[in-house]
Amino acid sequence: MAKILNRLEKGICYAALGLLALIPVAEIIIRPFNGVIPASLAIMTHLFLVVGFFAAMIATKSKEHIFIAITQYIKNERLKNILAIGANMISAFVTTILVWDSISFIKYGQSGKRIGFIPDRVFSLVMPLGFAIIAIRFALQAPVKKFKWLPFASILLGTICALPAITKLLWGFDLPEPFLSWVNLSYDMAFDIKLPVILLLIVAALSGTPIFAVIGGIALIMLQSAGGEPDTAPLQIYSAFTDASDLIAIPLFTLTGFFLSESKAGERLVNTFKSLFSWIPGGMIIATVVICAFFTSFTGASGVTILALGGILYTILAEKSKYPERFSIGLLTSVGGIGLLFPPSLPIILVGSTTNSILYFMGLTIENNIIDFFLGAIIPGIIMVLAMIAFAIITSRKVKIPVEPFELKKAGAAIKGSALEILLPVILIGGYFSGILSLVQISAVSVIYVFIAEVLINRDIAIKKVPQVFFKAIPIIGGVLAILAMAKALSYSIIDSQVPEHFADWMQATISSKFVFLLLLNLALLVVGCLMDIFSAILVVLPLIVPLGYAYGIDPIHLGIIFITNLEVGFLTPPVGMNLFLASYRFKRPFVAVCRYVLPFLLIQLAIVLLITYVPWLSTFLPNLFN
Known part of the structure; x- marks a missing residue:
């Protein structure tokens, strides 16, 4: 099963990347005959979204995410091990929050328009799926010897901190008490701890935490402390892939x-x-x-x-x-x-x-x-x-x-x-x-x-x-x-x-x-x-x-x-x-x-x-x- 899933993961990523190359070349070939590929730009930007998330999943699996390499100066193996555990737990925590925020974005933040003949929500499913697999892989990769459950506690904590997204998924915009009070409290707490959390994430970056997780964590705490909707970060992530076509x-x-x-x-x-x-x-x-x-x-x-x-x-x-x-x-x-x-x-x-x-x-x-x-x-x-x-x-x-x-x-x-x-x-x-x-x-x-x-x-x-x-x-x-x-x-x-x-x-x-x-x-x-x-x-x-x-x-x-x-x-x-x-x-x-x-x-x-x-x-x- 693991081999099948591994081949499926690579196959989807390679196929999407191959199509990104073939579609523009096909347009060049048929241009002299006044031919066009319907919705080609929208198809390519959403294939770009698929490539981005599947490539990130593979980068997580192969432990090749970009990070600051200061930890190579540390000679103490025990300290390096502790820092590695912390880096994996922080990464799993941040991506877990983004799993729930992405589901909320798909439910409330998209219009349901079609990309070709496929609804945009189908393409967007790669976001919660990708974040979930990345979170689990980070938890599994933490070099923990005794307390194997410890890295997965960061996934549980991330789920708790995703309370605004989860309650929105359950009740929409009309939250019942006491959940409304709890959500308001989470926003107030985010405002109070914003600066210490940002400083902690910067230290985590210097300690080997992947840059993307640090950036995502800072974005999440800043958005929540400002009272932003849980859909905001996934919306920006989605638009990063689907709006700027030159980045393909x-x-x-x-x-x-x-x-x-x-x-x-x-x-x-x-x-x-x-x-x-x-x-x-x-x-x-x-x-x-x-x-x-x-x-x-x-x-x-x-x-x-x-x-x-x-x-x-x-x-x-x-x-x-x-x-x-x-x-x-x-x-x-x-x-x-x-x-x-x-x-x-x-x-x-x-x-x-x-x-x-x-x-x-x-x-x-x-x-x-x-x-x-x-x-x-x-x-x-x-x-x-x-x-x-x-x-x-x-x-x-x-x-x-x-x-x-x-x-x-x-x-x-x-x-x-x-x-x-x-x-x-x-x-x-x-x-x-x-x-x-x-x-x-x-x-x-x-x-x-x-x-x-x-x-x-x-x-x-x-x-x-x-x-x-x-x-x-x-x-x-x-x-x-x-x-x-x-x-x-x-x-x-x-x-x-x-x-x-x-x-x-x-x-x-x-x-x-x-x-x-x-x-x-x-x-x-x-x-x-x-x-x-x-x-x-x-x-x-x-x-x-x-x-x-x-x-x-x-x-x-x-x-x-x-x-x-x-x-x-x-x-x-x-x-x-x-x-x-x-x-x-x-x-x-x-x-x-x-x-x-x-x-x-x-x-x-x-x-x-x-x-x-x-x-x-x-x-x-x-x-x-x-x-």
Whole structure:
């Protein structure tokens, strides 16, 4: 039975993700014949909802939800065990409340409209089902030895704290006494304990509790303390998936990145750039930076690039090209993230979507298309790439690197071998920036394209191995989408309580200079980049930053690029920069040694961040030109 349920769970998730890729491509094919797929957008957004929850369920099962990694510094096993139990119990508690709130939302918060021929309530059933399975899995995973019942007490407590939703399910809006008094008391208690609970959840986040559970817990306590209906959080979670269609590109581009990383595309690109540039002094440095930027732009995660390409690039740099180990590891670690500034970067999509949502919540008519954020990131991205190449070549001039003569035949063969990978960004960027294809269509094309290229043509991935590629991508997708959903509820609660406006007023009263604010923003975002992954930071921190940027007259596109570049550099900042740990793991070198290797490259990137911050023209020129 367990195997059947496991296959069913994966099958539904894979099928929904596959349909997300096939429907837009089918629309492109039938467009010249004036053909349309009825209700295609509504179908895709609700399939997106299904993918989000099933991927989150799988991420829970495989213990791959995103969390802050400070607990790795704790050496005491007993303390780590206690923290793990607490993290699982808090996660089970929060998701249990959301089970009951979601059922209430389905009963009272939906109109019963049809998505195609299926009622929307059928799709929405995935919410209570998903939260229930996630809660049970967290309880089962708690490393309890003696009191096996203890984790399940958090599910019981969550059910008790879901009293407003349960009573609403039983009696609707006319509650009998004494239940009405009890519900009012729960709202009063939520108001009284709001601050201690939020502080507790922040400590829990630092102790290893998954970010999505912490965000969801804070959203729930803020909404209940403000007297909100129990349906409010599920409504925001539902709308996070069904309203913002551009976000469908996130799982599709992630899947594209995993098809590329699991194939031999990296090796082919390395051979191509080596044949093209190895005759130039520093040619392999150019190749390394460009290839890393290419891969990161598709995966959206610099860590994946380090893990997927670190080995082969290190072999070429250190062993074949004879660059020093210190230099090779420092370069590979530091350039893992620069692709975040190039399309189809997932962080740029999230920054654009989140910024527009916050401006809308603030009642402002300012809205920039996602394409404006892509355009705004191009010049800063090119500057970052050129700076890293120039610095790397200058610092390596002391090392006499043998150059290889250029061989036209060898270069032609290498280009022919990697032609499909080289054409991919050309097709996608051309299709998107020309306006022929939408962002979702581009992401769908990318999945189908790499599937055909790597599975059917190059045959790097056997047909029977394709589900394994999905399986590796799904936990990443689930972790990101779980945070995205919870962050929408938290953003609503924060904006509804007018926290950003009050914070902006306080900042303006305290700091009058725009330039001082930007400097403090840089420092704060470096810290955030050290502690949080980029997706969590965008969805949690950006809603607080956007109103501040507006108050100081900073262009939203410029602010978004500042945000991404600072977080990118934060991944390299000791003592807890995520890429430092990944590089230590990948290259099997001590963490402190990796920090020393990265330091010169980190200083150059910090200088570029300051340049991007204080010269807004770099981020706004192309959007203004095209508009």
